[in-house]
Amino acid sequence: MTDRVVLAYSGGLDTSVAIGWIGAETGAEVVALAVDVGQGGEDLEVIRQRALTCGAVESVVVDAREEFARSFVAPAIRANALYMDRYPLISSLSRPVIVRHLVEAAHTFGAGAIAHGCTGKGNDQVRFEVGVMALAPELKVLAPVRDSGMTRDKAIAFADERGLPIDVTARSPYSIDQNLWGRTAECGVLEDPWAQPPEDVFVYTADPTLARDPDEVTIGFVDGLPVSLDGRALPLPELVAELNTRAGAQGVGRIDLIEDRLVGIKSREIYECPAAITLLTAHRDLEDLTLERDLARFKRGVDQRWAELVYDGLWYSPLRAALDAFVDDASVRVSGDVRIRLAGGVAQVVGRRSEASLYDHALATYDAGDQFDQRDARGFIDLWGLPSKVWAAREQRLAR
Numbered sequence: 001m002t003d004r005v006v007l008a009y010s011g012g013l014d015t016s017v018a019i020g021w022i023g024a025e026t027g028a029e030v031v032a033l034a035v036d037v038g039q040g041g042e043d044l045e046v047i048r049q050r051a052l053t054c055g056a057v058e059s060v061v062v063d064a065r066e067e068f069a070r071s072f073v074a075p076a077i078r079a080n081a082l083y084m085d086r087y088p089l090i091s092s093l094s095r096p097v098i099v100r101h102l103v104e105a106a107h108t109f110g111a112g113a114i115a116h117g118c119t120g121k122g123n124d125q126v127r128f129e130v131g132v133m134a135l136a137p138e139l140k141v142l143a144p145v146r147d148s149g150m151t152r153d154k155a156i157a158f159a160d161e162r163g164l165p166i167d168v169t170a171r172s173p174y175s176i177d178q179n180l181w182g183r184t185a186e187c188g189v190l191e192d193p194w195a196q197p198p199e200d201v202f203v204y205t206a207d208p209t210l211a212r213d214p215d216e217v218t219i220g221f222v223d224g225l226p227v228s229l230d231g232r233a234l235p236l237p238e239l240v241a242e243l244n245t246r247a248g249a250q251g252v253g254r255i256d257l258i259e260d261r262l263v264g265i266k267s268r269e270i271y272e273c274p275a276a277i278t279l280l281t282a283h284r285d286l287e288d289l290t291l292e293r294d295l296a297r298f299k300r301g302v303d304q305r306w307a308e309l310v311y312d313g314l315w316y317s318p319l320r321a322a323l324d325a326f327v328d329d330a331s332v333r334v335s336g337d338v339r340i341r342l343a344g345g346v347a348q349v350v351g352r353r354s355e356a357s358l359y360d361h362a363l364a365t366y367d368a369g370d371q372f373d374q375r376d377a378r379g380f381i382d383l384w385g386l387p388s389k390v391w392a393a394r395e396q397r398l399a400r
Contacts, residue, residue: 208251
């Protein structure tokens with residue numbers, strides 16, 4: 001029986017060439033798998049047919065948009081997930097859902113290996129391969145671009161020799177990855193950290209410096225998850241898509257980041273994530289209103305570790321699952337509405353309300369009706385500062 005390999009197929013040059021390369025180098029049949037995570041672009045049926053034309057024995061397209069939103073984006077919102085406090089894990093979140101379907105396809109088609117089109121410089125090779133190790137350690141992993149020394153020139157020559165239906169003449173100068181949660185761009189002039197990104201790199205966001213009327217949106221949350229916009233109940237994929245449009249029109253969500261990659265190098269990345277930045281801003285503000293102080297303090301550390309795990313390709317890890325259990329429990333009372341003003345590239349919270357609010361006006365006000373007994377403060381400060389007072393007295397005594 002001929003061996004089979006399931007290839008994570010994007011429809012681009014590298015993965016199209018990989019179909020022929022895998023066959024030539026290993027003799028295995030290739031099953032191409034394209035996963036729709038809301039990336040837009042080419043019609044996926046066109047991509048499916050291209051894989052067959054390039055030599056795949058089977059070509060499968062999976063619509064994972066709802067799954068991606070429910071099982072990957074939703075936990076990221078609850079965890080306020082920002083790598084290096086800025087990057088909302090756009091590509092990092094999509095890789096584990098793709099891995100899940102690669103493994104399922106391998107079992108369905110009787111494949112003994114999985115392949116991806118990543119280079120040896122990036123993070124995605126780790127996310128794919130460690131994910132496979134966690135879900136199906138018996139499967140082998142092939143990385144044609146990384147392991148064959150397949151430069152772009154060689155890939156183009158390979159495609160030309162075999163007449164593969166790949167248009168490389170209109171290639172963007174940037175390397176692009178996108179999904180429902182946002183868009184990433186690198187390479188070209190962006191590799192110079194001093195160079196200002198040209199405006200043509202941006203697709204999801206309008207120029208934030210141009211004058212326009214601001215937009216205002218009210219986001220409703222239930223147990224830490226967004227469920228409505230301006231009072232209209234929406235499924236998460238539709239809610240994110242609408243916010244991408246509205247916040248993007250105000251230039252919200254542009255990020256220019258010198259990023260610490262898992263492989264040990266720094267890279268310059270440009271991100272566009274209008275909905276992600278808007279939702280994470282709103283969610284964090286609602287937590288400030290509804291979470292008890294010590295729980296909120298502890299959760300901030302959990303949030304950071306959660307983001308690092310996902311960035312580092314450890315979605316399928318016991319620690320990430322355990323942290324999810326904490327985050328889910330902490331989110332039970334994070335319900336209410338947050339009003340956001342979108343203008344000039346900024347998503348600014350201008351109001352928040354919740355039936356589960358811990359804000360007590362009678363305790364917070366300085367006006368009539370103040371119920372805070374300020375006489376209690378003196379004794380509190382005396383006890384709170386007692387360790388400092390005892391330490392200072394010792395230091396003075398020993399310094400004599």
